[in-house]
Amino acid sequence: MLGLDEYQQIVEAAPNMIWRSGLDAKCNYFNKTWLNFTGRQLEEEMGNGWTQGVHKDDLERCLKIYLDNFSAQKPFEMEYRLKCFDGEYRWINDRGVPFYDNDAKFLGFIGSCIDITEKIEGQILKELAQIDDLCQINSRQYAEKLIRQKLERTKNEGNISLTIINIDNFKRVNDRYGQNVSHAVLRKVSRAIQDNVRQSDICGRYDGEKFIVGLPDTDSREASNIAERIRQAVHSLRIKHSHGSFTVTASIGVCQITDEEFLDMLIDKVDQALLKNRGKDCVTVYNQQEAIALITVSS
Template sequence: MDLTTGEYQALVEFSPNMIWRSDADGKLNYFNKTWLAFTGRVPGQEQNEGWKERVHPEDLDSYLKVCREALNDQKPFSIQYRHKRHDGQWRWLHSQAAPLFDNKGEFAGYVGTCFDVTEQLEGERLKEHALTDSLTGIYKRRYFEERLEQEVERARRHKIGLSLALLDIDNFREVNQEFTQGAGNKVIKTVASIVKSNIRGHDIPCRVGGDEFGVILPHTQRKDAVHVAKRIREILESTTIMYERRQIKVTGSLAVVAFNNERDAGKLIQKARRLIFDSERAGGNVVKAA
């Protein structure tokens, strides 16, 4: 049995989500009880442009830009932004909207819904903080090992390419001894930046030790991973790091291994570390591959 208009109105009015509607010009003309309870305002305060007063100033321009672009194309849109709650707290809302069309097929405006995602985002931020190295902004060893295990299993199951690259900074202890720990930290950050800037968006860079970095390269054959490692080595060698008006030059020993049906991720890491040892024994600043 179809719902009546009154039943639809009741569902909207008492929905646990905040619901709004706009006209064809993009002006908001309806807010349900949940929205009004969240803001602590009455419909007249929210209608037309009034709702903008409660959007965080840093988010308003980007929100309006998304709305304008969607309105021009009469397409759905979604965005996350901060909105002031009735108690004065800024809350993160996830807003999504769909276009409305009348019986003649003419565009009639939007209907949208919002829900509070503040706790969800905070949880994600805390999880990201726990997995991310504070100095470099890339993942820590724990995430590296977990993710590599997942990628090894995926490569085995689907018979797809997977490569792993490791990088050790050559003579890093001497850098710390000569220039102090502050200089060592700057070297670490610079190397991390070089690594991040020379891999693809879906590759996974990690700091797996004090001066050791790893890059997981899904869907990548050995020769392509070697090309990436050589580029990183060359850029690192040509980079001059300035610290307190002094120049620091560092190089790296790199190893590249391709997945060859190893039993687990640990075997792949062991193979790469043996190559790192060979690289360092050869004087460093070289890429070894297997």
């Protein structure tokens, strides 16, 4: 058995940041690792002093999780930003558990923390790569990835349709009204698309003024109905600018996909076929063979 001094040495030298609180829920111990991280003295952290280092945007949530679980004597886990000795805030994973004496009498909580900044920042970078910042919709790459995954899972078991939405005369809008207004158009159209598809559908910004929607378990007829709903929603938009407002329209191409192998080709071919054959403010439906044939004949 280890002696008390040995246990204390182990806790002090532990790579994790360790804290303890008493029956009043106030902290009465922090190990050397915690103090080295914060750059503060034990006396400064005692009681509620440690909360001074918690980021102001995380403090209320952090205290609620801690105090609610303390009252219930239940283990908890939370993440928050804590100020490091160099003045920078770093993300901390904090796990707390109640502890008891030999007679099962509740004595307080003990907690262990680790720095997870790299993990959190990696998640943020991943999310940034997945989301188109302007339109707050999936990026092209991420939308295509999700569609491929859906195709793989439903192979030979269901229909998946693809929709390409192109804002008509977008260049004129940009030339006439400028970038701020054209960006407003993109955001409004993106919102109209997302508001008129199902939760299971996969939306993304494809390129410039084009959007892509993958429609799982959907044949071309049902997909055309969804596309028509989107077309009407876009048509009803009013875009305001300094001298009034105007409307926009969209041309939409629909194609049912039967094979993941053709996904890249079909996206390109439906898009090109739509550009060649669109009548503005309309929905055009192709089957996979028609879409391929259209581009084969024209090439």
